[in-house]
Amino acid sequence: LIRSNTCGASNCMAFLPSPPMAVSFRLKIAILLGLLFGQAQSARLYTEEDPVVILSSDSLKQTVFNSSSAWLLQFYSSWCGHCIQYSPTWKALAGDVKDWEQAIRVGVLDCAHEKNFDICKEFGIHFYPTFRYFKAHDNTNDYGKTYHGADRELQTVRQLMVNFLQNHTKQDWPVGCPPLDPARPEDILSLMGKKTEFYTAVIVEDKDSYIGREVILDLMPYEGLAVKRTLSSDKLLMEELGITSVPSVYLFHPNGTHTIMNVQKRLRFFFSSFLKLLPGNSPPRPCSVLSLGRMDWEPRSKVYMADLESGLHYLLRVELATHKTLEGEELKTFKDFVTVVAKLFPGRQSVVKLLETLLEWLVSLPLEKIPYDAILDLVNNKMRISGLYLSEQVQWVGCQGSSVALRGYPCSLWTLFHVLTVQAANRPDALANTGFEDDPLAVLQTMRHYIGTFFGCQECGKHFEEMAQESLNQIKTVDEAVLWLWRKHNQVNARLAGSMSEDPMFPKTQWPTPDLCHTCHEEQEGLHVWNEQMVLAFLKQHYSASNISPKYSSNSQPDPGPPAPDKPKAITKPNNNGHLNQNLKPSPDNIPKHQKRTDISGAGEKHIGVQIEARPGMGFSSLDMSLCVLLYAFSCVFLMFMFFFFRFRSKRWKARNYRPYV
Template identity: 30%
Template sequence: MSSPRCVGIFAIMVMVVRLSILTSASVIPTGLGGGPVSPELGLYDLNDKVTVLTVNNFNDTVLHQNRSLLVEFYNTFCGHCQRYAPHYKELAERLYPWRETLLVAAIDCNAFENTGICRDYEIFAYPTLRYFSPGYMCKEGNYGQFVKPNVKVDDLAANMAQRLVAENGTDSLPNFPNLHSVTENEEKNLFEGLDSNRKLVILAYEPENTTVGLESVLNFHLWPDVQVRRITDLNVANKFQIDGIHYKIATVDRQGNVVPYSVKEDTPQAYVATIQSILEAQHFKPRSVEVKKGVANTAQVPDDETGRTAIISEVLRNKHFVYQADLEMAIRQMLFNEIPKVHEIHGEQLLALQRILGVLQRYHPLGPQGNEVIRRLHEYVLNANESVNGGDFQTMLEHLNKTLGPIFSSNHFVGCVSSQHNKRGYTCSLWTIFHYLTVQAARLEISNDPLEVLTAIHGYVKYFFGCTHCSEHFQAMATRRKIWNVPSKDEAVLWLWAAHNEVNNRLAGDDTEDPQFAKIQFPSESSCHQCRRSDQSKTDVNWDKDAVLSFLKNIHNPGFVSRYGIDNEAVLQPSLDKLRQKRRVGNVFSEMDMRMGMLLYGFCVIMMVVAFKLFAIKGYRKRPYMHDALGKV
């Protein structure tokens, strides 16, 4: 029988071995530098002249104001929005002197917190520009005036000037400039009603079909020493020595002295430069007006650069890997942002929602909780009579996510990480989840419909995807590539792969391309040598489609999806590696326990023999017998 001390030592030894094995097996590198990578910031920051709007300051900035407002509703990942951003920044810079009359602002509809605002204002395309008049109040059917997002800043500035002059009741608004043209009745006393600090009145002749006078007034509204007025009537202008040919600007002081000035050309820039030189020569300066630039979403702080660098290094080493984090980020964006932005989902749009949720329910990469959430969402939209409200969908989703527990294992991109601000991200992850879904449909054969996933993808991109131009390109490509004629699920996998490569070819070298992740024809030679035939030309790749199909099925196999960088693996199904490790650790434990038991048994037997010899045999002595008459006693 073994002693309690021997059993205690044995138990400690087993525990130490088990802990060492479990510890070494559970170390999963995150590549995050100690923290998760946060979502991307918007296209504008506090260094731009664009006022950043969020749900926290939108109403205070837009509603019941004594000035007008131009707002861009955009999506960070939208390629057209990214291309338009420099033009909008240029416009904001140019109109910055107008800020007391017209504020230039923007709101990122890609931020989850702003989803409700973009839904309430019925934003259906990106970028969308809306003009809000002074005193604007939000009500049904009035969500601001649509403005075409013109890339020609001159035209857009002229548009804004014309809208401002057309405002009703501008004279009753405090601090609003006088945009009316000087009349004959005013020519005798231009200073009537002006503050005594006004030392000069500057008159700017505005030729027909131009806004040079309007823009001059707006540009110098913040200069307290002067009043800039426009003149459209050449007869009135002549009385101030303005001939409309050589002299087009004149200054008038309180003593009635008139000084005419020439302007090189009839452009707002030339007028503004001339007037500014006049004012600076007399040492006049504008008064300062502070504009609240807004506060960026606190959840959207810059990524930890060390963590980002580690992720990029990992991804560049494994360019063909599919990452769990990216699949989840695509689903997160679809469910929590894109779908809820639609105010009323009905008709073909509702059918598209039912299809994409049905496909996600069958082939998603989430864990048990995620499966239940998507199942209930699918059931919710299937039971809808005629329509689903985007806000109600969001409320239902948030309730399910809260009651059923977390459904995502990460909140950042890994394989779709960007090396530069606002590159890749969601669009990359959306392609990833689309490929994953087509492969799962081909692998599992749950449905016999070869167009099951492609139909769902087409409907989602058409009705919900937040990049309008991208959606239009995809729909045109789908028609041209005859998406509805795909005969099998394997062909569906290849159709989407070929379509993706076409998009990569179109966008290669574009401003939206990430410099460290060039848009190539996938898979690359290094990722799949057998996918490319040796007789390929320099321009077109001669693909071995059988090898490509095998490659795509392999990298999108759930057992091979990389979990590098995830934060909470507990919400997922156990990976193949975990299952193998569990079996392996179980085998190690049983073999080790058996060996230790045999060792302990042998050790205890030896100890018992030694104890017997030391004590039992040593204590036995041959005693002398006493004799008597009868013999031995």
């Protein structure tokens, strides 16, 4: 900022350039102003990544006029200080009401942009920011209704949006907007004992409450649920439903049963979250999804060892197989990964012992490159060392998807690193003498390098690297590392919510949900906020060793014995999708020769898998066979040398002792 003071003519003249410098001075000023204006033009307050609709002179009228939904627009200027300060609130508002878009949408238009000068003048925009409401189905080319209130807090503006919607008539009511007026008591009572194809939630509230209307709008995109509201002033209805305090939610189930919902905090966020999590209630999908058939879902309050071991199996036996030889940065990344997992993984003894043996083997080898086959032989315990075992059976439990193409391995990889960050926080001495001691970034840097080097989804690796470059260096403690990974996982969930990779049975919501940790959630000025102190406590408990269930873990550990010929083994390729999320199939050109893809059918499902073919060798690896051949050749050469040596020596002895007869 440049502060200008009043001054007399003589004083001001002292600051003017001399005539020979005037042209140069004006040129510099013009260049400076041009640069400042250019920065103002390029420094947009809103981007395509924000949850607002960015409009311009080309799109404003055709988007807003005669729209099927209502609109709330902010006309702003990118150089306006108040607009800059208010932009986080506007973005938060747009994100908070993103599920309302069938009824009302939030947009912005930058009047500081040169091509928008005329449209802002036409709409009579004189001050910034200016808020304008536009009704749905308005074909009168009306320039909207301006909000003149001084209170521009998020909750106030959100409630004004509700009021604006209710000011619509039946003729211009937004197409996708459900009724917001209170339902009649007789309509509510008629649902008693009635079987339907969907849930019906009735919010009972006071006359001045906005919770019911906001929850109705929150649940608009969700199928399988109808939300209504009624007022607490009807005492007979309150008595019939058994409601003694408001706001409350009364839920009618499809099978005809009905009950009061037990919600820890009587706030809009908690009501909406619980209703969104009802079985079978989900937003519409962009495409149909093939069901697995198995629907006996296990509780999400536990972490399952079967998921962790299935993830390690896929990582070590399938994903790593696309790299025939590990050397340089790849080998270092793999060694770091094995180090962190071997020291922190809270698994079964047979798996931990295998990881520790793999670590000792990697550390003891002075080689600059290691063939993948040698790693696979150790993982498969070809040496028949007692107590080493990692199941080749894939069994998703907490990571099971509703389709073979959903969740699975990416879910297990997230879970694995969440567990490792918590273990690093709970066991500070576990990484002693590894080179990672006293490093709060040990697990996260290992995850970062592994995903960038080995993870099959290249785009996912790029996104994770961008998140790491953005804020990873700000972490100073292991507790901050636990929270960082949680924030970034939620960030990925928010980005992929509603995408084709989302499982309709398990929508990508912000986690933990209130049913898992209600103390993690709070509301401030009508907006949901996280209580990160409670989130950290929850994460440390949820991903602790004591909360990992052994249910469904494979117990078919083979007995140690003499090496036996290899038999064909099918390694089932786990499900994968994109939240670390793309297709993770190894390329045909990169799969080792002893592996080939095949379709494995069973139990009415078709799985994509990798089959290991039988090879000769009586249990020996290719490295063992190569050493045998080398030793055999050396022995042959040595025997030939000894044969010719003794034969030559014998001839010399005969010549020296020869006595010719005279």
